[in-house]
Amino acid sequence: MADGEPVPADSEQLGTALRLVIGRIARRLRQTHQVGELTLSEVSVLARLERDGASTPGALAEQERVRPQAMATTLAALEDRGLLLRRPDATDGRRAVLTVTESGATMLLNRRSESARRLATVLDSEFDAAQRDRLSAVLPLLERLAENL
DSSP: OOTTSOOOOSHHHHHHHHHHHHHHHHHHHHTTSOTTSOOHHHHHHHHHHHHHOOBOHHHHHHHHTOOHHHHHHHHHHHHHTTSEEEEEOSSOTTSEEEEEOHHHHHHHHHHHHHHHHHHHHHHHHHOOHHHHHHHHHHHHHHHHHHHHO
């Protein structure tokens, strides 16, 4: 769908178009990262912990909409790399609370910076100010869509 083309009015067509374009953007950004770097799941968990603060494995699994077993695998990989810290919950010693380490925060910042730089370069070279404003205006809608999927 080229710039200026009409956006599908039908929700199913719009959903299909969104899925395709967002998938292409994500794939192209992933292609810039080296093999062995964080997976998207690992980045998502670190970003959530950094943004929302400490959490439990169960709460993270629910928020990320994955099975507890899948979350355990993701958390173990992050812990092994020293990117998150697991501590006993102060109110219930049977539960663990997870936080991002300084290394984890640095890793996130570097990854965001690389992707943001790549996006900014294309936005500056291929989009005028009015087009960038239009993209900016739709971000809250995309965020709401992401949170409600």
